[in-house]
Amino acid sequence: MIRRHPLAEQAAEELLRRIGSGEWEVGAKLPGETTLAAQLGVGRSTIREAVRELAGRRVLESRQGAGVFVLALEASEDWDKVLRKADITDVLEGRLAIETEGARLAAARRTPDDLKNFRYTLADRRRAAVSAPDDWYIEADMAFHRAVVTAAHNAVLTELFDTFVPRIRRAMVDMLKMDEEHRHRNDQAAHAAIAEAIRVKDADLAASLAREHLSAVRNSIS
Amino acid sequence: MIRRHPLAEQAAEELLRRIGSGEWEVGAKLPGETTLAAQLGVGRSTIREAVRELAGRRVLESRQGAGVFVLALEASEDWDKVLRKADITDVLEGRLAIETEGARLAAARRTPDDLKNFRYTLADRRRAAVSAPDDWYIEADMAFHRAVVTAAHNAVLTELFDTFVPRIRRAMVDMLKMDEEHRHRNDQAAHAAIAEAIRVKDADLAASLAREHLSAVRNSIS
DNA sequence: CGTATCAACTCCTCAGACAAGCTGACAACC
DNA sequence: GGTTGTCAGCTTGTCTGAGGAGTTGATACG
Numbered sequence A, B: 001m002i003r004r005h006p007l008a009e010q011a012a013e014e015l016l017r018r019i020g021s022g023e024w025e026v027g028a029k030l031p032g033e034t035t036l037a038a039q040l041g042v043g044r045s046t047i048r049e050a051v052r053e054l055a056g057r058r059v060l061e062s063r064q065g066a067g068v069f070v071l072a073l074e075a076s077e078d079w080d081k082v083l084r085k086a087d088i089t090d091v092l093e094g095r096l097a098i099e100t101e102g103a104r105l106a107a108a109r110r111t112p113d114d115l116k117n118f119r120y121t122l123a124d125r126r127r128a129a130v131s132a133p134d135d136w137y138i139e140a141d142m143a144f145h146r147a148v149v150t151a152a153h154n155a156v157l158t159e160l161f162d163t164f165v166p167r168i169r170r171a172m173v174d175m176l177k178m179d180e181e182h183r184h185r186n187d188q189a190a191h192a193a194i195a196e197a198i199r200v201k202d203a204d205l206a207a208s209l210a211r212e213h214l215s216a217v218r219n220s221i222s
Numbered sequence C: 001c002g003t004a005t006c007a008a009c010t011c012c013t014c015a016g017a018c019a020a021g022c023t024g025a026c027a028a029c030c
Numbered sequence D: 001g002g003t004t005g006t007c008a009g010c011t012t013g014t015c016t017g018a019g020g021a022g023t024t025g026a027t028a029c030g
Helices: A007-020 A033-040 A044-056 A079-085 A088-109 A112-131 A134-150 A155-178 A188-199 A203-221 B007-020 B033-040 B044-056 B079-085 B088-109 B112-131 B134-150 B155-178 B188-199 B203-221
Strands: A060-063 A067-070 B060-063 B067-070
Touching: A007 A033, A007 A044, A033 A044, A044 A060, A044 B044, A079 A155, A079 B155, A088 A134, A088 A155, A088 A188, A088 A203, A088 B088, A088 B155, A112 A134, A112 A188, A134 A155, A134 A188, A155 A203, A155 B079, A155 B088, A188 A203, B007 B033, B007 B044, B033 B044, B044 B060, B079 B155, B088 B134, B088 B155, B088 B188, B088 B203, B112 B134, B112 B188, B134 B155, B134 B188, B155 B203, B188 B203
Parallel strands: none
Antiparallel strands: A060 A067, B060 B067
């Protein structure tokens, strides 16, 4: 089944191509709507919709009375898309980088609230590991790992983790299907050990435990 | 009433708000253009531009003859924006996470081409450290660090690093202005040590050297 | 030289018309 | 009964013409 793209989308792609090819610098002004419409052989409203689409992607900006200006030479990478296309091992190694550093910082910065959060999410995870459906268990597992990263009190690391979550979730679904002996469900102790290392503020131990656990997860997939 | 934003943008914001509030599920079909136009009290072409903008942000998708459908409940986080708003220390800690893990993996996976890349970028950096203007020096420094991450042969880590680059570049400009004694320019040895650790495949050493260097950079700012 | 005015240009919004595509209902057929 | 064909009524897609509103730079004036 072929899907023909609307003219407006084609026009947006064409503009993006021209911008990327260096026809206009960043900050440069594009020709007027009527001129562009004539150049591409489409109506004015079509050009307007193409510009709107690129404005939504932060490539163009239109200012009434002044013109349409270039904000960036290409669409900023859509991270959801990058993660969807990437090898799952690459994604898990990225997660490993975020989470080991998160565990290390958490050991230095965790608050009493963070520790309480560990207790709750660990208990949830223990219950879910026994007999809950896969998706419940995955949510409980992710909630604990997120608690670790949150305890680092670093907005960038937290955002990074949240960006990775959907992709990791899907990978875990596949992983659990192949994991007949429920090895993953049985490593509750490894999770508790990470939380304990953070509690006693042993940064190196917390980091290496996190690394160990996540390396095991990565190796179980590839 | 002062309208700072065009109607089409306001309409897009309103739709985004409604979607985020749960008025429509993912995959649900929005009311027709004419209905929406009447609801928001604007013309049909205005609604079309609003929809087009949200389509550019991967929130909506319109199919001719069928309708407009919800792809996601909110705009995917724009990472450039997140990094611009974030504390610079948070950003540098994110970079530290990426780069220490990158150095560790590089020690295991570096190819002869990677080593050649280290030699070139290190030599550039040494020359630039002596007397080049700040922006030249910064480019040379970033080129070496990027070479390290590239040697990890992990697409996700490389993309992450590239996302961070613009924000880090700006921070370095400020840092160098305050760095009267050119301490940063004088740590060529630290960079060479990282490259050497990767060359001899000492993963732990490479990681800890990278951590040490980047911690120093972070501390010099805060 | 500094300022005010203004004309030409730009994007913004609306309305109307028709084309193109999808969907579900219904009739015809096997 | 189950399948297929047809079609009316919906949807989005595109174009055009008109007028509104904001910006910019040239020009005239004090």
